[in-house]
Amino acid sequence: MSAPRTLYDKIWDDHVVHQADDGTCLLYIDRHLVHEVTSPQAFEGLRMTGRQVRAPEKTIAVPDHNVPTTLDRENAATMTEDSRIQVAALDKNAKDFGINYYPVSDVRQGIVHIVGPEQGWTLPGMTVVCGDSHTATHGAFGSLAHGIGTSEVEHVLATQTLIQRKAKNMKVEITGSLRPGVTAKDITLSVIGATGTAGGTGYVIEYCGQAIRELSMEGRMTVCNMAIEGGARAGLIAPDEKTFAYCMGRPHAPKGAKWEAAVAYWQTLFSDEGAHWDKVVTLKGEDIAPVVTWGTSPEDVLPITGVVPSPSDFTGGKVEAAQRSLDYMGLTPGQKLTDIKIDTVFIGSCTNGRIEDLRAAAAILKGKKIKDGMRAMVVPGSGLVRAQAEEEGLAQIFIDAGFEWRLAGCSMCLAMNPDQLQPGERCAATSNRNFEGRQGRGGRTHLVSPGMAAAAAITGHLTDVRELMVENA
Amino acid sequence: MQKFTTLTGIAAPMPLVNIDTDMIIPKQFLKTIQRSGLGKNLFDEMRYTLEGEEIPEFVLNQPAYRSAEIIVAGDNFGCGSSREHAPWALLDFGIRCVVSTSFADIFFNNCFKNGILPIVLPQEQIDVLMADARKGANARMTVDLEAQTITTSDGESFGFEIDPHRKHCLLNGLDDIGLTLEKASSISSFEAKNAALRPWA
Numbered sequence: 001m002s003a004p005r006t007l008y009d010k011i012w013d014d015h016v017v018h019q020a021d022d023g024t025c026l027l028y029i030d031r032h033l034v035h036e037v038t039s040p041q042a043f044e045g046l047r048m049t050g051r052q053v054r055a056p057e058k059t060i061a062v063p064d065h066n067v068p069t070t071l072d073r074e075n076a077a078t079m080t081e082d083s084r085i086q087v088a089a090l091d092k093n094a095k096d097f098g099i100n101y102y103p104v105s106d107v108r109q110g111i112v113h114i115v116g117p118e119q120g121w122t123l124p125g126m127t128v129v130c131g132d133s134h135t136a137t138h139g140a141f142g143s144l145a146h147g148i149g150t151s152e153v154e155h156v157l158a159t160q161t162l163i164q165r166k167a168k169n170m171k172v173e174i175t176g177s178l179r180p181g182v183t184a185k186d187i188t189l190s191v192i193g194a195t196g197t198a199g200g201t202g203y204v205i206e207y208c209g210q211a212i213r214e215l216s217m218e219g220r221m222t223v224c225n226m227a228i229e230g231g232a233r234a235g236l237i238a239p240d241e242k243t244f245a246y247c248m249g250r251p252h253a254p255k256g257a258k259w260e261a262a263v264a265y266w267q268t269l270f271s272d273e274g275a276h277w278d279k280v281v282t283l284k285g286e287d288i289a290p291v292v293t294w295g296t297s298p299e300d301v302l303p304i305t306g307v308v309p310s311p312s313d314f315t316g317g318k319v320e321a322a323q324r325s326l327d328y329m330g331l332t333p334g335q336k337l338t339d340i341k342i343d344t345v346f347i348g349s350c351t352n353g354r355i356e357d358l359r360a361a362a363a364i365l366k367g368k369k370i371k372d373g374m375r376a377m378v379v380p381g382s383g384l385v386r387a388q389a390e391e392e393g394l395a396q397i398f399i400d401a402g403f404e405w406r407l408a409g410c411s412m413c414l415a416m417n418p419d420q421l422q423p424g425e426r427c428a429a430t431s432n433r434n435f436e437g438r439q440g441r442g443g444r445t446h447l448v449s450p451g452m453a454a455a456a457a458i459t460g461h462l463t464d465v466r467e468l469m470v471e472n473a
Numbered sequence: 474m475q476k477f478t479t480l481t482g483i484a485a486p487m488p489l490v491n492i493d494t495d496m497i498i499p500k501q502f503l504k505t506i507q508r509s510g511l512g513k514n515l516f517d518e519m520r521y522t523l524e525g526e527e528i529p530e531f532v533l534n535q536p537a538y539r540s541a542e543i544i545v546a547g548d549n550f551g552c553g554s555s556r557e558h559a560p561w562a563l564l565d566f567g568i569r570c571v572v573s574t575s576f577a578d579i580f581f582n583n584c585f586k587n588g589i590l591p592i593v594l595p596q597e598q599i600d601v602l603m604a605d606a607r608k609g610a611n612a613r614m615t616v617d618l619e620a621q622t623i624t625t626s627d628g629e630s631f632g633f634e635i636d637p638h639r640k641h642c643l644l645n646g647l648d649d650i651g652l653t654l655e656k657a658s659s660i661s662s663f664e665a666k667n668a669a670l671r672p673w674a
Contacts (some may be wrong), residue, residue, distance in 0.1 A: 014671075016655050017663040025639040026656060028663055030674045038556065054660075058534055064502065082504035089506055112570040133555040133579060147555035150508075151649070152587035159653045162661055165636065167578075190490050196584035198575050231552065232642040256674035262673045277509075297491050312519045315545045317490035317636055324489070375643070423523070435553060437518045463561050 001279035006169045007238050008204045011112040011144045012270070015127050017161055027164045028461060029128035030143075032111045032156050034061040034099070036090040037416070038131030040155035051096070054160040059099040060121050063087045064111045066159035066416040067104055069379050069406035074105065097157075110408035113137040113350040116283070118249025118382055124239035124266040129156055134350045135234075136227040140220035141247070142269045145206070147228065167233045168278035170203035171271075171381045174211035176285040176396025181466040183360065184219035185352060185430070185449035187211065187283075187456040188226040192302030195281055203279060207237050211285035217246040218356035226432050227348030233423065238270040248367035292337055292463050293434045293447040300434070304464045308335040317370065328436055329444050330424070337361065337462050340446070344427040345376040345457040346439070347450055348406075349413035352430035354379025355388050357450040362394040362431075362466050364454035370402040371460035377404040377419070379411040401457070413437045428456040450467045475588035476646035480569050482542030482616040485532045486606035492546055493553035494580065498562040508538065511558055512565030525668070533566070537609035541633060545606045546573040549612055551580025560587045570616050571621065580653075587640045588646065590616065592623060592633045601629060 005013070018026040032055075039061070046053070051226060053059055066083040067073060076084060094101035100121075102109045108119065113134055116122040122138045128145035129135060131304035139144035148162065156162055167303065172191055205227050207220075215223065220237045227235025244263055249269045252264045289303035293464070300322075302309070311322040315398040326333065331340070339426065347353075347361050370376050378398050380386035386408055389395050395405050412419040413431035421427055421443025430453050432443040455463040511619045520531045529532045533541060544550075544563075551559060551575040558581045563571070571584070572592045584591045594602070604624040605612050612626035618640065621634065624630040653660075667674065 018659045020638065022637045024636070026653060026659070028660070028667065037503050041508050041557075044506070047567060047652075049650075080504070086504055086506060092660075109536050123673065125671070131557075133553065133618065135555075147672075149555055149557035149579060149583035149586060151557060155653065158650050159660060160664075161659075162639070163649055163653065177608065197552055201549070201575055201578060214574060228579075231549070231577060258673045262671075297493075299491075312662055320488070321490045321547075386644065414500050416503065433493075433495070435493045437499055438495050441518055441523065443500070 004274040006271040006275045007142060007206055007236055008169055009470060011125055011127065011199060012166055013353060014125070014376060014388060015336045018460065019213045025164050025166065026294050026307055027127060028131050029156050029160055030058060031116065031121050031128040032059045033116055033128065033130035033135070034051035034059060034153065035065055035112050035132060035286050036086045036107070037065040038150050039093065040089045041154055042149050042157055043097065045154040046157060051158045053099060053157045056098040056187050060116065061090055061094045061099055061156065062102040062109055062112050062115050062408040063090050064102055065410045065414065067409045069409045071407060073260065073407060079114050107383040107387065110385065111350045111353060113225070114353060114381035114385065117141065118384055118427060119187045119225065120253035122230065122246055123253060123262070124243055125190055125269050126185060129162060133228045134225050137221050137225040137350055139227065139235040140217060140237050140432055141243055142236060142266070144234055144236065147236040158472070165364040167204045168202055169201060169276065170232065170279040170281070172204045172205050172207050173280070173282045174207065174285050175282060176211060178211050178285045178288060179289055180290050180473045181451065181469055183449040183451065184222035186288050186291050188223045189287050189293065189298065189447060190227065190300050190302045191281065192230045194283065195230055197232045197297055197299045199230060200227065200230040203232050204234045204236060204297060205230070205232045207235060212237060213240065216356055217242055218354040221354065226298065229432060239266050290449060290452055292452065292462055294331060294337065295322065296328055296434055296436050297321070297325070298432070298434060298447065302337060304337055304462065306337055308333055309336070309338065338464065340462045342426055342428045342456045342461055343374060344425050345374065345453050346412040346427055346429040346431065346455050347377070348379030348411055349431040350381065351432040353379065353385065356383070356387050357430065358389045358394050361450040361454040362397040364451050365401040365458070366397050367459050368401055368460055370457040374402070374457055374460060376457045377406055377412070379406040382408045407426060412439050427469060428462065429452045474586070474646045474648060477588050477590050477618055477643040479615065479617045480542060481613050483538060483540060483610050484543035484545050484602070484606040485538040485541035486603050487532060487544055487546045488603055490547035491552055494551060494556050494559045495551060495552070495553055497559040498556065503556060503558050508561050511562035511567060512567070514620045515562040515566045536602045540567060542567055543570045543572065543614055544568055545602045546571055550576050553578040554577045557583045557586070559587050560584050564589055572599065572602055583630045585643060586649065588643065590618060590643060594631060594633060598631045601625065
């Protein structure tokens with residue numbers, strides 16, 4: 001009998017093409033997702049060496065990072081010249097190399113990490129890579145998914161493999177159930193708050209426990225999405241009946257006998273009893289509160305009921321970093337987090353741009369108006385999420401409240417397109433990074449869940465969403 | 474890829490922890506379809522004012538460090554996005570080696586694909602190197618990849634670990650894709666086996 005293995009061990013073992021004596025492995029890649037920003041140099045490399053894409057049928061491209069999200073985006077004048085060149089390059093590369101493609105004009109276009117699962121490209125037990133760090137999202141299906149650089153994009157295009165060394169196994173268990181008003185976003189931020197942004201470096205994390213099992217697939221994607229912010233190579237959640245139900249009937253999911261065979265295989269994808277963990281972190285679900293970030297690192301996490309910390313609360317290099325964060329964010333130690341005024345709200349991104357996220361925000365906004373002078377936008381994660389939200393009446397709730405209702409893309413998460421903060425503007429964002437300048441030079445970002453973002457839009461300051469839930473109940 | 478054998482050069486001290494890829498190269502410079510030309514925008518928002526004037530306090534703007542080839546950095550250097558524009562910008566500026574207690578995984582990988590050597594050392598040794606880097610342009614450090622050592626201007630030497638495959642590729646300037654394509658038959662036989670085992674994939 002073989003030794004007990006983790007889920008990561010099992011997926012890894014099933015994808016090793018070659019192992020060198022020094023332990024370096026060649027890992028087979030089942031799905032390669034491609035977007036316009038990190039791929040042009042890779043395709044150029046193929047052209048210069050006369051190489052082909054080895055498995056175009058396993059390669060999927062979609063422009064998302066710098067496409068405008070305004071309703072007039074088909075008008076080329078809404079794009080800067082360099083953005084237009086990048087998107088045109090992806091159009092051409094997809095055509096020349098014969099890969100699957102969802103152009104800007106296609107209703108299925110959206111953020112690559114939302115499109116992959118939505119179209120059934122992402123399935124349990126697969127290896128998935130993309131030239132984007134938030135590829136970790138796909139781990140929610142029990143697929144080994146991580147970001148790669150452009151040289152590795154070229155390597156995967158040419159060989160359908162990646163040179164890898166195996167990471168260590170880390171288990172993050174969330175026991176019990178979440179309290180009302182607490183979401184997947186609060187779980188993932190709380191884990192980073194507990195472990196730090198380098199706490200997962202060198203590991204693949206498997207999230208488990210009752211609170212994880214109780215999450216929907218959308219929530220699980222939110223949790224895995226931010227594994228990278230904790231430094232981990234990837235985040236994983238073992239597939240279960242919810243996973244299979246989500247995948248069934250998707251355009252690129254298997255059908256008939258192939259579906260049956262796939263489910264039988266997927267049911268073997270769990271960590272065995274007695275498997276070895278190099279690191280274990282446990283949080284109690286009922287201890288997790290709605291959280292918000294105060295600083296410029298995703299580890300700067302506090303419950304919304306807290307106060308802005310002082311640099312003297314930290315040790316080592318973090319003292320200087322905390323002071324720098326406070327200066328950048330324009331905050332004073334001891335200030336209540338709920339006293340922090342907000343002028344911009346952004347709901348969207350690969351972290352929180354799915355239908356469930358829009359439902360959560362709309363539930364808070366229903367029948368309410370955003371604060372005077374507030375700039376608020378919702379950017380659905382894909383054209384299909386957008387269409388579904390319109391069908392469910394969510395779009396109208398956002399519009400009536402005073403939100404801009406946008407087309408799909410990465411938008412203000414990384415602000416490569418025109419959706420940006422001005423210096424000194426302060427945003428409650430459902431995205432994943434609060435780095436200096438992330439949403440625009442001098443812009444200040446507080447990471448929150450969709451419900452918390454909606455609450456801040458109404459009150460004009462960071463707000464405990466649970467207070468508005470009482471009002472709406 | 475440019476080979477990396479030995480390097481003797483100026484080291485810039487950057488003790489800040491969590492220097493992220495948005496700091497190294499902000500997103501407005503990711504719209505290029507080339508690898509070159511990013512050096513002038515390396516650390517753009519820390520290095521220039523909104524009006525584009527140099528900020529004199531920033532380390533790489535100081536006369537002693539304008540031609541630095543090594544960075545000694547705080548913990549978790551390169552965290553954040555997968556953008557290879559970060560190592561491209563470092564390389565284009567002239568940085569060939571970064572030393573820290575830890576690096577983010579994707580950035581670490583990306584360095585090796587571009588002839589940049591990231592070195593991981595314990596905090597006490599980083600402290601010594603940081604103090605040496607603060608001495609300025611006359612204090613040149615030496616990195617010897619073959620011997621796996623980094624030596625301060627005072628001659629104090631520390632050994633470092635490196636994956637043998639990566640060391641081999643850096644020393645010889647080897648292209649990974651070429652090496653992998655030598656194993657094309659292994660990839661083909663894996664694909665055949667996989668098509669039977671996991672036909673849906």
